Amino acid sequence: MSASVSSAASASQASVSRAALLPIVLLSAFVGAFVVFGVGFAHSNVLHNAAHDSRHALGFPCH
Amino acid sequence: MITRIFGVALGAGCAAGIALAVLQALITTPLILQAETYEVAGLSAPVLHQAAGMKAVGASAELAPYAGGLTDDGRVWLAHSPGEHDEAAGELGFLDSMIGAWAPEDGLERTLYTSLSSILTGFGFGLMLLAAMLLGARRIDAATGLQWGLGAFAAVALAPALGLPPELPGSAAAELVARQTWWVGTAVATGLGLWLVVGRGEPLLKIAGVLLIIAPHLIGAPHPHEYASRVPAELQGHFVAASMVSAAVFWAILGSALGWLWQRGETT
Numbered sequence: 001m002s003a004s005v006s007s008a009a010s011a012s013q014a015s016v017s018r019a020a021l022l023p024i025v026l027l028s029a030f031v032g033a034f035v036v037f038g039v040g041f042a043h044s045n046v047l048h049n050a051a052h053d054s055r056h057a058l059g060f061p062c063h
Numbered sequence: 064m065i066t067r068i069f070g071v072a073l074g075a076g077c078a079a080g081i082a083l084a085v086l087q088a089l090i091t092t093p094l095i096l097q098a099e100t101y102e103v104a105g106l107s108a109p110v111l112h113q114a115a116g117m118k119a120v121g122a123s124a125e126l127a128p129y130a131g132g133l134t135d136d137g138r139v140w141l142a143h144s145p146g147e148h149d150e151a152a153g154e155l156g157f158l159d160s161m162i163g164a165w166a167p168e169d170g171l172e173r174t175l176y177t178s179l180s181s182i183l184t185g186f187g188f189g190l191m192l193l194a195a196m197l198l199g200a201r202r203i204d205a206a207t208g209l210q211w212g213l214g215a216f217a218a219v220a221l222a223p224a225l226g227l228p229p230e231l232p233g234s235a236a237a238e239l240v241a242r243q244t245w246w247v248g249t250a251v252a253t254g255l256g257l258w259l260v261v262g263r264g265e266p267l268l269k270i271a272g273v274l275l276i277i278a279p280h281l282i283g284a285p286h287p288h289e290y291a292s293r294v295p296a297e298l299q300g301h302f303v304a305a306s307m308v309s310a311a312v313f314w315a316i317l318g319s320a321l322g323w324l325w326q327r328g329e330t331t
Contacts (some may be wrong), residue, residue, distance in 0.1 A: 005219050008269060011203055012127075012154065013233065014303035015167075018197075018198070021064065021197060021324065022198075024064055025064050025068070025194045025197045026194070027065070028068045028069065028072070028190045028193065028197070028276065029190060029191050029193075029194035030064065030185070030196045030255060031069075031071070031187075031190055032154065032187045032188065032189065032190025033187070034187070035183055035184075035186055035187030035190070036188055036191070036270070036288075036323070038183070038187075038188035039180050039183050039184045040184065041243055042134060043239075044158050044159055045159050045164060045165075045226075046159055046165050047158065048122045049165060049166035049167065050167060050176045050179075051176070051180035052097055052166075053087060053091070053092050053173070053177040053178075053180075054083075054087065054177055054180040054181050054184060055109075055180075056095055056229065056230065056231065056302075056306070057083070057087050057091040057092070057095075057126065057305075057306055057309055057310075058083075058184065058220070058229075058306070058309070058310055058313075059183075059220060059223060059224055059229035059230075059306050059307075059310065060226070060243075060246070061227055061230075061236070061239060061242035061243050061246050062230065063230075063232070063238060
């Protein structure tokens with residue numbers, strides 16, 4: 001009984017902290033997507049030439 | 064919290080990126096350099112470019128799809144889609160106007176930029192994978208991190224490769240933006256689909272997940288109308304395998320390092 005109460009409490013705690021985390025987690029994912037876009041997708045010639053071999057190696061559409 | 068997320072992603076991204084850089088130096092870059100010799104051989108006719116605008120002025124119609132540009136110090140860099148050039152000429156970015164037409168020198172400089180871009184890719188994908196794990200994983204440690212990393216490998220490397228196999232320079236390809244759009248859409252749909260299939264119990268959601276995984280391949284990837292690569296097929300086949308192996312190692316290290324570093328932070 002007490003075990004189920006405490007697990008329910010910890011579950012609600014977890015969901016609260018997960019909800020509080022959401023903006024930070026989404027911001028992190030957005031920054032990550034921006035970095036990956038710069039390395040793998042940007043059309044800038046300079047970025048393309050610098051990351052050329054990595055784009056090919058990881059299978060990004062390159063040219 | 065945000066410093067912890069970025070710190071863990073940076074650490075895992077460095078580990079996976081450095082491993083990828085070593086694999087690239089040993090496996091994929093030699094194949095790319097070999098392919099470029101065929102590509103340059105196809106460019107033996109004089110191809111002149113305006114350095115700033117990247118408009119081919121002397122290229123024959125036959126060579127135009129393979130035209131690239133000249134760097135400021137006169138070396139040729141190669142790009143293959145005429146569509147890209149039309150766009151690039153119209154919207155030369157801030158970096159291009161600042162730095163001009165630049166490409167790293169073959170050798171140490173090129174290896175350094177390749178390694179740096181691998182580490183940055185590890186950091187960027189690390190942030191996204193860690194964010195997904197924080198939202199969706201019941202528990203985060205090295206073992207679950209490895210599972211998420213392999214899932215990401217399936218979504219970001221395996222599934223897009225079915226429609227758009229990793230290519231060597233010189234391969235004929237359809238318009239760049241169309242391929243990039245299909246690639247990103249496939250990666251997102253496969254990732255979401257995998258999460259629905261593995262992470263959710265409801266049968267309807269599982270079915271929706273399977274449909275999401277299949278849909279991009281029913282739509283089909285954009286392909287060129289004809290194949291005109293000068294690069295031998297054996298080389299291309301070898302490169303696809305090398306690329307898949309490199310990506311698998313990269314994602315396995317990235318996922319497990321993310322999980323391991325995150326769990327270390329929990330206990331201390």
